[in-house]
Amino acid sequence: MDEMLAEVRESIASVLAEECPGLAVHKFIDGHDPLDERLAGLAADLGWLLIALPEAASGIGLGAAGLAALNQELGRVGAPGPFLAQSVALDALVNSTVANADAVAALVGEVVAGSATLAIAARFDLAPKDGMMLLGECSARAALLPGEGDDLVLVDLADAALESVVIWDETRSMVRLQRAAVRPIATLAGMKARAEAAYAIALAADSVGAARGILDRTVTFMKEREQFGRPIGSFQALKHRVANHLVNAGGAEQLVLQAVEHVDEGGPGAGLWSALAKANATDAAVKVCADCVQLHGGVGFTREYDPHVFLKRVRLNEMLLSSNGRLRDCAEQAFAAALQGGHDVLELAQ
Amino acid sequence: MIIDLRDDVSAFRAAIRDWIAQTLPEDWAEVAERGTEDENVAFQRWWFGQLATEGLSVPHWPEEYGGVDLGISGQMIVADEMARAGAPPLDVYIVTLNHLPGTLIPCGNADQRARYLPPASQGAVWCQGFSEPGAGSDLASLRCRAVRDGDHYVINGQKIWSSMSRYAQHCILLVRTDPDVAKHAGISFLIMDMDTPGLEVRPIEQIDGHSDFSELFLTDVRVPVANLVGAENDGWRVAQATLASERGVLAFEAAERRRHLMENYYRAARAVNAEWLDDDELRRQFMTLLGDLQASRRLIRDLLHDHENGAPHASTAMASARIKLYQTTVIQKISDLVARIEGLEGHVRRSFHAQSRFVGMFDFLNSYAWTISGGTNEIMRNLIAERGLGLPRG
Numbered sequence: 001m002d003e004m005l006a007e008v009r010e011s012i013a014s015v016l017a018e019e020c021p022g023l024a025v026h027k028f029i030d031g032h033d034p035l036d037e038r039l040a041g042l043a044a045d046l047g048w049l050l051i052a053l054p055e056a057a058s059g060i061g062l063g064a065a066g067l068a069a070l071n072q073e074l075g076r077v078g079a080p081g082p083f084l085a086q087s088v089a090l091d092a093l094v095n096s097t098v099a100n101a102d103a104v105a106a107l108v109g110e111v112v113a114g115s116a117t118l119a120i121a122a123r124f125d126l127a128p129k130d131g132m133m134l135l136g137e138c139s140a141r142a143a144l145l146p147g148e149g150d151d152l153v154l155v156d157l158a159d160a161a162l163e164s165v166v167i168w169d170e171t172r173s174m175v176r177l178q179r180a181a182v183r184p185i186a187t188l189a190g191m192k193a194r195a196e197a198a199y200a201i202a203l204a205a206d207s208v209g210a211a212r213g214i215l216d217r218t219v220t221f222m223k224e225r226e227q228f229g230r231p232i233g234s235f236q237a238l239k240h241r242v243a244n245h246l247v248n249a250g251g252a253e254q255l256v257l258q259a260v261e262h263v264d265e266g267g268p269g270a271g272l273w274s275a276l277a278k279a280n281a282t283d284a285a286v287k288v289c290a291d292c293v294q295l296h297g298g299v300g301f302t303r304e305y306d307p308h309v310f311l312k313r314v315r316l317n318e319m320l321l322s323s324n325g326r327l328r329d330c331a332e333q334a335f336a337a338a339l340q341g342g343h344d345v346l347e348l349a350q
Numbered sequence: 351m352i353i354d355l356r357d358d359v360s361a362f363r364a365a366i367r368d369w370i371a372q373t374l375p376e377d378w379a380e381v382a383e384r385g386t387e388d389e390n391v392a393f394q395r396w397w398f399g400q401l402a403t404e405g406l407s408v409p410h411w412p413e414e415y416g417g418v419d420l421g422i423s424g425q426m427i428v429a430d431e432m433a434r435a436g437a438p439p440l441d442v443y444i445v446t447l448n449h450l451p452g453t454l455i456p457c458g459n460a461d462q463r464a465r466y467l468p469p470a471s472q473g474a475v476w477c478q479g480f481s482e483p484g485a486g487s488d489l490a491s492l493r494c495r496a497v498r499d500g501d502h503y504v505i506n507g508q509k510i511w512s513s514m515s516r517y518a519q520h521c522i523l524l525v526r527t528d529p530d531v532a533k534h535a536g537i538s539f540l541i542m543d544m545d546t547p548g549l550e551v552r553p554i555e556q557i558d559g560h561s562d563f564s565e566l567f568l569t570d571v572r573v574p575v576a577n578l579v580g581a582e583n584d585g586w587r588v589a590q591a592t593l594a595s596e597r598g599v600l601a602f603e604a605a606e607r608r609r610h611l612m613e614n615y616y617r618a619a620r621a622v623n624a625e626w627l628d629d630d631e632l633r634r635q636f637m638t639l640l641g642d643l644q645a646s647r648r649l650i651r652d653l654l655h656d657h658e659n660g661a662p663h664a665s666t667a668m669a670s671a672r673i674k675l676y677q678t679t680v681i682q683k684i685s686d687l688v689a690r691i692e693g694l695e696g697h698v699r700r701s702f703h704a705q706s707r708f709v710g711m712f713d714f715l716n717s718y719a720w721t722i723s724g725g726t727n728e729i730m731r732n733l734i735a736e737r738g739l740g741l742p743r744g
Contacts, residue, residue: 219739234742239735246734247676254645276641283638328634335640336620339613346609346640348647350426 452595
């Protein structure tokens with residue numbers, strides 16, 4: 001399992017290194033190249049959205065670990081496209097009791113093949129209302145929204161009034177659902193907690209990837225950029241900052257793995273660790289990406305250089321799902337409940 | 351003896367757990383909390399003796415010297431059970447248990463090993479005389495001077511930050527034997543008895559009220575040439591063995607202890623519906639740090655597994671620097687949070703020895719021992735940036 005995961009990650013990383021370098025992302029956001037479509041085609045050909053799905057749904061069965069690996073590698077290069085929302089929505093759909101319903105199964109098949117896309121509610125802690133924001137594209141076929149209680153509802157976007165929203169993060173798309181009363185396709189009973197955990201892990205992993213990606217590029221920049229006759233990377237004041245960023249990104253990455261283990265086990269720690277992973281990893285990533293703007297100096301303030309792409313991306317991640325404060329409150333309640341129930345959610349295998 | 355069960359992991363673990371429960375007095379933590387430093391050290395000596403009866407005092411040492419060559423995973427089981435039970439940390443024996451064998455086994459001679467290791471395994475206390483007032487992060491610039499006089503060295507100079515040296519019988523000492531060569535090339539490594547005439551030990555009063563550290567003043571101290579470890583002027587190389595001898599089990603135990611302290615702190619707060627649980631900022635910060643601590647526990651496990659699997663030194667050394675920086679920062683943030691949670695009550699002055707619960711200002715002040723000692727976190731950042739990320743030296 002670990003070996004297969006490493007192989008899958010390595011394969012995604014090498015494809016993205018080839019297809020999605022910084023220059024390509026810049027061409028894309030400047031409107032000169034449909035990189036998102038090319039990546040969506042590659043994803044369909046290579047089965048990226050199948051990585052996490054169970055074997056019963058024709059997936060590779062890597063679960064939350066696969067979900068995290070995919071999103072972390074996409075985040076590392078700032079890949080454009082609706083992958084995050086789709087990977088989260090698919091996880092909920094194929095693991096729900098309606099997975100085999102005709103409409104759902106057909107939709108899943110189309111999404112995996114790249115002929116339809118899915119959106120998800122930007123926030124899961126608010127009941128659907130007119131004007132709510134979705135993470136996904138204007139052309140999305142359907143969207144996953146929070147439903148009653150512990151349920152989710154899959155809604156048809158075909159006749160929905162969608163307003164596209166121009167957002168700062170140009171590597172992802174958001175739309176506004178002008179009227180929340182849209183035709184439901186299916187109710188995913190009791191799937192809210194699982195979808196929240198998957199969403200949290202995807203956001204945390206994307207953010208860790210983004211932090212690591214821009215940090216690597218910033219270190220390279222600091223070795224090349226010279227002032228006062230030497231590379232700025234030789235200045236201790238700057239060095240110490242990147243050292244901090246490296247260890248903090250490493251800590252956040254461990255928290256993603258912690259969440260992945262608990263979610264894949266389906267134990268009482270799943271809610272606790274996924275909520276904390278999203279809160280801590282997006283906070284850490286915002287600090288790293290913001291300081292990478294500063295460490296670039298003047299060019300960090302330009303559209304031409306990379307740091308803003310990552311900063312905007314992780315700031316959006318930070319705001320999605322639920323505020324980090326509320327997620328920490330959820331984590332605290334989950335921790336209290338676990339202790340009360342006699343579950344040792346802090347235990348680690350030796 | 352419990353150590354004989356080591357090949358059956360679950361039996362070994364269970365036996366340690368039961369034995370601690372039976373052996374450690376239930377009220378030891380409260381007694382230690384009220385006690386003096388001397389009483390605390392006396393208690394550690396007693397506990398070391400108890401551990402020795404079950405083969406748990408020096409299990410990681412070679413069989414020749416009283417251990418069983420217990421591997422890293424076995425050491426982790428022992429450390430984990432000690433942390434779980436909140437058993438007394440063996441602060442006074444850190445050099446004895448780790449740095450002494452880590453130096454004498456690879457670099458000492460047969461006489462030295464035979465003479466010093468058996469008593470050390472029975473609880474002789476060793477201290478370290480490395481840092482000097484003018485040689486901290488830049489250790490190799492040390493100036494404590496040793497001049498050969500027949501079959502002795504005559505030593506003059508000063509050492510600082512020598513932990514637990516008030517209680518030590520012996521000291522591993524770095525001295526300058528050749529002042530006319532490059533700084534790393536003129537250093538020698540000696541063993542000094544702490545009752546040698548001319549040696550004065552002056553405790554340093556610390557910011558947390560303790561005096562774990564002392565200064566050593568050496569005036570014409572005579573140490574036999576037979577106490578030279580390795581060759582004359584080859585002390586820097588020997589010191590590298592000393593510094594590499596602790597692989598991370600101590601950091602593992604420290605992290606595990608904090609995991610239990612945090613859990614107990616939270617349980618106690620919930621039990622009385624403590625006021626801070628209704629304070630969004632404090633409650634959320636607690637959860638943030640619970641996550642960060644969990645991350646640090648995972649990192650230290652990865653490092654220990656790498657050690658066990660014989661990962662190359664360059665990679666484990668870099669991981670050690672990253673973990674030191676991350677873990678000590680988390681420890682400091684936890685103590686900072688506890689100080690804020692405890693508010694004014696945390697300012698009621700108490701010194702504290704038991705380490706079985708968080709104590710406001712004391713832990714906060716003491717947390718700087720973590721971020722400064724063992725290579726300051728600033729030195730760690732330099733290592734990470736220069737050797738890890740390849741940034742040019744300033």
